[in-house]
Amino acid sequence: MTRRTTIHDVAAAAGVSVATVSKAVNGRYGVSPETVGRVLDAVKALGYESSLVASSMRSRRTGVIGVLVADIEPFSAEILKGVAGALSDTGYDLLAYTGARRDGEGWERRSLSRLSGTLIDAAIIVTPTVVNVSSDVPIVAIDPHTGRADVPTVESDSFTGAQQAVHYLVQLGHRRIGFIAGRPDLRSAVARASGYRAGLAAAGIPFDPALVGDGRYEHDVAREAAHAMLALPDPPTAVFAANDLSALSIVEVAVERGLRVPDDLSVVGFDDVPEAARAQPALTTVRQPMKRLGAEAVRIVLALLAGEELPATHIELPTRLVARGTTAPPRER
Amino acid sequence: MTRRTTIHDVAAAAGVSVATVSKAVNGRYGVSPETVGRVLDAVKALGYESSLVASSMRSRRTGVIGVLVADIEPFSAEILKGVAGALSDTGYDLLAYTGARRDGEGWERRSLSRLSGTLIDAAIIVTPTVVNVSSDVPIVAIDPHTGRADVPTVESDSFTGAQQAVHYLVQLGHRRIGFIAGRPDLRSAVARASGYRAGLAAAGIPFDPALVGDGRYEHDVAREAAHAMLALPDPPTAVFAANDLSALSIVEVAVERGLRVPDDLSVVGFDDVPEAARAQPALTTVRQPMKRLGAEAVRIVLALLAGEELPATHIELPTRLVARGTTAPPRER
């Protein structure tokens, strides 16, 4: 618990003014090599490191890219890995921020206001709840909100992904296929619902509203929906969930109800977070390239920072079904 | 790209001074309820959110806990999940920071200097390279450096974990067991090396220096060590690696050399990052409770923040062997 070394300490030690220290440290012109040396010596001796906060208040550039997430869970963690990977060797620091109030809408607006214009040069927002963010720094959204996006966005092809899931289940012989929906405010979740219906239609299976549950990407909500669906007089033989978290909840509920997975119930998730493979049995799921989502966002943000005026870009990456242990043909009746 | 709304804008809108706005927003005494109402209305109307940076320069407390990591990879990502989980409902925001210069020593000193005393109220540092950090905010280290630690630390029982790994391999019938070491500056890596030797000794197997390779937790370094070890005239039938990343590298190399895992070579890792289960075949490994490491660190940091003067605490959590697909009895000769 020592007081930070400030630029004043360095100035005093080197016998120059704080302005000179600033110039020397930041390599500005107009300082004699001799003075620079003296200052740098003092910097080293004192272990001085400029305060990010203070310097960001005066200068426009901080060299920090912010990633705003609602929470650090498997999905956002993968994105962060992708962002970190893409940012290494670019000279940019990475700052990930999660507000204490993870609830409700508009967390990203709050976080953004608190950080932008000052601390970070640009922001990557993951699964934002509002579309209408205004900011004084470049922004790109990953897995964005429904509605018109006025910022560049990066997401996966959720529609096709959902179709892949349903198609796979149909191929296995399933006809009664349930769906646990995601967060209705996210474009990706809506696309997965459409993909589910398109998949059914392609197989000539009539859509049954009773087989659609509300999951909202929340463990408890998904569990409740699963319970309700499995208690149906004519329950589904397979369920497709809009994300892995929900899919894992379904498996949990199925087991609690005495069903064997995949013998009595097949389950397919979406995302392929690392945890999906670890589950027992390992989860069949639609993989979306989460790290690449992060990396693509970095690419755009860097371009924006470099002054390239991209049109409101929209990037969509492909998905792929990964068959594991939670899917099998339906039991003979 | 709009200019941020500042406290001045609010003051102007509400017809009061910036000082009054500050008091009203922060609930300080000495403002009439009527004025408070007017200010809060303006705040809402303008969507004002105070700048974290500016306020942190004047006031001591920011309500933000910083987590400093060298990079966001599977291990640190798990820690982050644990920290985020433990921090929810505490009212603290979470800020994870990775410097651009991930190389070399002292990255945490630099990050800490840049953030502490200003932006963050406390710091959790993951796998620091230096032990001698001084700071004006409470600090706790996860998986710390070797040497005397003057800050509270949280880590897993690496010694016992390594013993478990070796014991398991011995039980399977292995006698020639190699070891790929970790970062020699980390206490945990050193303990895993000791545990390896203790495990051999307990089984009456003589220690063979030729069966120890340098991995340093880096993919390429571990690969090289694996190549060298497997090229030995009398190669090991099993290898224990100081972390999962290295273990996965070994599997990779083994396959490249035409060996089948686990038939020709058994491999055991350490950590049990989610990726370990996803590998093909799934990795046998020693699980350390990474999320709990993060949660324990939060607990300590919060206690420190609450003014409880803990003695230089040291927490050690238990490990557990998770047998998966990369281990089998050695082939008959």
Next chain:
DNA sequence: CTGAAAGCGCTAACAC
């Protein structure tokens, strides 16, 4: 109860 003024650590004009 409210506002003017000082200053957190730093950088950018502008003087000297």
Next chain:
DNA sequence: GTGTTAGCGCTTTCAG
């Protein structure tokens, strides 16, 4: 080449 000055947006005495 170097120092002085003026803030960045905010909180906090301290007068009024």
